[in-house]
Every structure is written in structure tokens, then in C-alpha cells.
Amino acid sequence: MTGARAPLLAVTGLAKAFGHNVVLRDVSLRIAPGSLHALLGENGAGKSTLTRILLGMERADAGTVLLGGSRYAPASPESARRAGVVLVPQERTLCPHLTVADNVMLGIEPAARGRLGIRDRARARAIAREAIALVAGSPARVPLDARAGELGVADQQLVEIARALAQGGLREGGRLAARLLVLDEPTSSLGHEDAARLFDRVRALRDAGLAVLLVTHFLSDVRAHADRYTALRDGRIAGEGDPRETEPAQIVREMLGRTFEDARERATAEAAPPACGEVVLDVENVSGVKRPKRASLRLHRGEILGIAGLVGSGRTELLRILAGLDPKRGGTVTVRAPRGVGLLSEDRGGEGLMLGRSIAENVWLSPRAPLFAAPRSLLPEAARWIEKLAIRAGGPEQRAGELSGGNQQKVQIARLLREDFDVLLVDEPTRGIDVPSKAQVLSLLRDLAGAGKAIVLVSSQLDELVTTCDRIAVLRRGTLEPPRPASSWTEASLLLEASS
Template structure:
């Protein structure tokens, strides 16, 4: 049992507050060496602050941390890396135009011994080669000279892990110097097969002696791959144990402090409020994906689109929203209030992370160019209350919010615009169980009020529970939709994988 071994990392009585807001309260945690330890909790529960303390980005107000039995209190991220504690962030940070090798050694390029100030390219490639070999079962899939942007999403994730390990250092014998790898939502943008491949490599790293702190919202990943788990709720440890011996419902109760009500299932029949067709696509094709997609979206319904990563789901939504060009086919819109898209990439294009919640909610070509600051703040405050956004106020920067609350700010902007058609691309990606339930319940409410919604999600249970009809996009071709009641998670996965 992983929990019976002497801990690699031991946290005792950790506390952290930002002004009057206590974020961590007497947190204790033990992570065994060569183990996978899952960290769970709602958005705002304290997970990000705890990991930032471990990574040297924040200093704790109280408590102690031991790493390998020695006092550990890094004053910076560089200090944490030197101690062998490294991070793979949720959002990809690769430079798409640089090669895989250049990305792996970015910021830690070895200097030429004979010519200080110049990079030793051979040593840099050796470091990159060694790091890629550790994370890729077949290093030929991740060629060192390939531009990182040309790789698939799963292989880009492996490059991110290789870079983190390289930052922790590689010994002369090629063994890992990194001792603790923090993975923040590593599968949130991956399909089932890519996630399976990723966890194969995570297990290989564990077997090579690395401890992994897995920060995730996916209970299925925790039960399948974690040796132990810890739940944070309101800054305190609310539960811990062996995930294979714990009922998932118990873990949810630990996260929420109560049982979770399931979102109302779509009936599979035409919804009572369904009206005329407001969006129609016929044989739509994009530059690469989709190859052929036809659909009719009715007012008052939620149409789900399932498919593996790379099948063309995001590309289809961007074409429907008019953001990407069509290579073929036709799109007809019969919605006077237009189409709004919630982007899968909330950090890259969905939000201005350095600006306030109020500015993000107000941002729109249709918004008045000159608006009184008081109007912006009061409007944002209204949406903060309606969507239960956890924030210090409407003037707080969006980048300071947890992932789930950032997602709600994106949704608030679309709702303030009052679009007739809402295209939702992975709206629950990286958010906690309770926030997911709130968002999905909101979608049902919006459909009942006459909005037309297209919902793309990698979480097949969400599609079955929330949508009226579901269509499967496979190999770039969208199959005709069927009532949600005729699908199960298993049948959707089988259809998408065939």
C-alpha cells in the first residue's frame, strides 16, 4: 500500500490567507514516494493555493512541509525545481513554432563550456532526447525536430511533461532528478484513448521512482490510476483514502459536504418548448475537419455532439459561429439575436485574464463603447449573483479566479448578450462537480426559455443526462442525431471509436 510507506512529501498544519480570506486551514497531507496521489475538491476549495505553496509561488502563513524528511520551504519556483518539484499546468504552454527539443530545454538551455553565452546544442538535444524517452513509449512519435504545434494534443501533453522533468534535472546516468511531478488536470482536453496513453506513461514515471500529485476533477481517472486521494473543501481536508476502496458517491459527499443531485435528463422526445429551426448546416466541410456535417437545431432544444478529440468538434462549432472558413456546404441562420460561442480555450481566447470580471462580462461588439464604470460593476455583480461566481467582487481580475469560476464568467458574457443560439465547446472542462451541475442545469433552464444550444463535451455522461438529441462526429463525419434516451455512455463511446 502506497500509504504505508514513509512519505516523500509531508505537509502538516498548512495555513494560507489572502487578506481576511482564509484559503488553507490546517491542511495536512502525506504523499508516498513512487505513487500517484490525487488531489480533489471543488473550484475554490484551495487546491491551486496548496500546489502554489508546494511549487514555491506562494509562502504559507503557518505549518510545515518536509520533502524527503528535510524541511522544504522554497522561496521561488526555481527553488522548487532545484528540489525536484515540478509542474505541468492545465493550459498548454508550448511554443508551437519551436521544435520539440527547443521546447523541452526552453529556459534551461545548457551553455557551451568553451564559449560562455552560447548554447551547447548537442547537450541540449541530449537533455531533450533523455526527457522524451522517459515519457514516450515510442519516442519516434515525438520527433525532436518537429514543430511542437504539429503534434497531436496528447503528444503535446507528453512534451509538457518532458519539459517539466527536464526542469527538475536529469542525472548524468539519465535517471530522473525530479521527485514530485504535479499534473494539473492533465486529461481535461484529451479523449479516452489519448488519456489512456497518457496514464500509461504516468504509471511508467511512477515505476521509475517519481511521485505524482494528480490534480483532477475526473473521479474515473482517480479510481483507475491513483494510489491515494485527498479531498479539500473550504480550505480543509475533508476526506482521504484509497480510491479503489471508496464509493465514488462518498468522495462526492466529501467534496460537497452533501449528496449531489443529478442534472435532469433529457427525455429523448422533442422537448416541449422546441420550436422552429434556427440553425441549419448542410454538408459543411472545413479546411481539415469536419469532412461532412449536417444538422438542424431547433429553438428550445439542446443538441449534443460527441466524438473523440481530433474528430472535428471544435472546428465545426467555429464554422457555425463564422470564425473559421467553410471549404464546402452551407450554413443557414434564422436567429435575429445571432450566435454566441463559448471557446474551449478560455485562457487563450475566451477571457482577458488580466482584466476584471466586469470588463470581461461587458466585452462585446454590441456593447456601448462608452459605459459608466458603475454600470459595468452593477451589471457584473448581477451575473456574479445569478451564476454563483466565487469572487471578491466584479472588479477582481478574471485570471485570479479558479477555472470553474472563469468558465462561469465566459457564460455570463454570452447570457448578457442574449444570443438565440449558444455553441458550448467543453463548457465543464476543468470545473468541479458542483459547478458542472449548476452549468448543466442552467443549460436546461435556457433551453426551456427558448434558447437553442449545441453542446460539445468529452464527458459522455453529461451529454446523455443533459441533451435532447445527440449526434456522433467520427472521422470528420457527423452522423444523424438520435434521441438522448437511445444512448448510453458505452454506446456513444463505441460509436465514436468505430
């Protein structure tokens, strides 16, 4: 498909740093016109920074980019769109109350000639119809007058792509003016059948001459649909080639930088529960409003059960259902824990803590706390937790927002421990904290399990799951697979299982 044609996009020696943090180092890649090129890498590998440079959201520190043979250095997303480089972001950006046509044209509505500020509705509708026809194959597939919120997830994704193409401009006759379409995790919220239908349409766009840069974690999508792939690791190119001629294990090696050990033949049966650990949480066929689609697990007192999965697989949604924060669509959750279930949120600043309040107030933040308590009466107990968890702070009256990320995380944990929950649902506990703090937090979780707490640990850091958990289950495209002993997993086998 790519042949020997001159590349549409030629990136040479790209580098980018944020302060002392070097994110991209001498990155070079080529994307041919009419091809689908996959960009792979672990979280933090540099994928987002590279795409943000291509989309005009960041400026490179060094290196050159050529688009169609001409120097390309967009100063803004608008200038990137004018050059024909458009994005479909991972998160949905549709307005659910607006029609499909209005969503496609949002922000680019044409004005009626000679009538300043008056929208040319007929022209806008014609452009929307052309864009939908390009993406869906027929305007009838996705009705222009349907409310976006009433569409299925797969059709909403088609509308997102149509809007991106409309932003890049359409030539006379509905031909594409956009030259490069960046798809960021387009199937993260889709099932296999919807993902297959989406890629049918993406291939049609590719065959019409559009170059597609696919940012994804799903190796199965890459092997099935991509013409070429590039793997990033620590900001550098770690591998590239034809994914159909490259074994998945080799691609995983390139992404992780470690040898691959297929542990799937070891102890595939569910691990035996810890000694004398009764079941405190029993989950049967639970489904959420969107995610997960199906999840079953049994959590035993004194164990850490890890949940691995890609972005969009439904990990956080599952924990929020188990904590009672979000409704479930089906299934049962049985809690046999007298002290209940506590959640450590992944959104530390937005949901887990009151950053403008003191450590003491955050530690006591709970429905179980005294209804009326003088602020100073909270200080001795908060001081005890500061000492117990080695929180580096000026004292219990210091504001949580003034602490480092690792110490903020410990304040969240202190609140859960003060509540003395039997079951702890821990979502990305080491996100955004330094290495020593990570080690302290993970060691604390092991100590808590040793003291009889039952813990569900969600983490994007696969090495943390392998070294910290007793059992690990993989959540893949919304379905939780049966857990297996942590000793039967490696980082590479976890990544391969989650991305298949």
C-alpha cells in the same frame, strides 16, 4: 504501491487567505514516493492555491511542508525546481516552431565549458534525448528534430513532461533527479486512447520512483490510475482514501458536500421542446479544429439549453463556432433566426467589453450600430438600458472598467439585447460576480427565454444549470451527449457524468 513508506511530501495545517477570502484551511496530506496521488475538488475548492504553494508561486500563511523529511518552503518556482518539484501546466506552453529537443531544453540550455554564453548543443541534445527516453520509453517515439507543432496532442503532452523532468535535473545515466511531478489536468484535451497511453508512461515514471500529484476533474482517470486521492471542498480536506475502494458517488459527495442522487434513470430521452417553440438553431455533428470532436443539438425558441463539461471539454470552442467566430472542421450549423446569433463572451475584460470606454460606447458596439454617430447621441439609449437592467453606474458616460463585475456583465447583456438577437450564446455569465448579481443575471436569462429568446448557457456552476435551464447536455472529452430535462439532473449526477 504506497505501502508504509515515509512520505516524500508531508503537508500539515496549511492555511492561506487573500485579504478576507480564506482559500485554504488546515490542509494536511501525505504523498508517498513512487505513488500517484490525485487532488480533487470543484472550481474554487483550493486546488490551485495548494499547488501554487508547493511550486513556490505563493507563500502559505500557516502550516508546514516537509519534502523528503526536510522543511520545504520554496521562495520561487526556480527554488522549487531545484528541490525537485516540477509542474506540467494544463495549458500547452510549447513553442510550435521549435524542435522537440529545443523545447525540452528551453531556458535550461547548458553553456559550453570555458565559452561564456555559448550553448553546448551536444550536451543539450543528450539531456533532451535522456528526458524523452524517460517519458516516451524510446527517443524514437518522439523524434528530437520534429517540430513541436507537427506532433499530435498526446505527444506534445509527453514533451511537456520531458521538459519538466529536465528542469528538475537528470542524474548520470538519465536517472530522475525530480522527486515530485505536478500534472494539472493532463488529459483535459485528450481522447480516451491518448489518455490511456499517457498514463502508461506516467505509471512508468511512478514505478521509477517519481511521486506524481495529479490535479484533475476526471474521476475515471483517478479510479483507473491513482493510488490515493484527496478531495478538497471550500479549502478544507473533505475526503481521502483509495479511489478503487471508494464509490464514485462517495467522492462526488465529498467534493460537493451534498447527497448524491443518481438521476440517470429518470427521463433519459431528450426533452420535448417548449410549447410552440420552433427550432431556431440546428447543429449536426459539428467538430472544431481541436474541440469539440462531435456536437449535435437543437435549440428551440423560448428555452434555455445548458451545456455542462469540465475545463478543456470544448464548451467555449463550441459556442465560438456557433457564433461564427471560429472555423469548424466538419458538420453543419443551420440558423433559423431572422435576428441572428449573439455571443456573451466568458472573457469579459479581454474580449467582451472595452473597459476604457464608456457604457454608452459599449452598449452600441456592434456592426449594426450607425457608422457615424456623435458620442452624445448614444447616451439616451444607453441610459434606457442602464435603467432597464438596473446597472449601478454614475451614468452612461462612466467607463465600463470602473463598474463592478456584475454590472460589467449587465453591460454585455445590454448590448446583446439592444441588438435584439433571436439566439443568445451565454458563456459563464456569472463568473467573478457577487451572489446578488448572479441571481439578477440568471433571473434576466429566464425572463428573456420567457419573452421568446433561445439561449445556450455554458456554466461551471452546476447548480446554476440545474435551476436555470430547461434541458442540459454534457460535453465530455469533446463529445456532446444528448440533452435531457433539467429535472432529471442533480449537481452530483452532472459532475459524475462529466467526469466519467
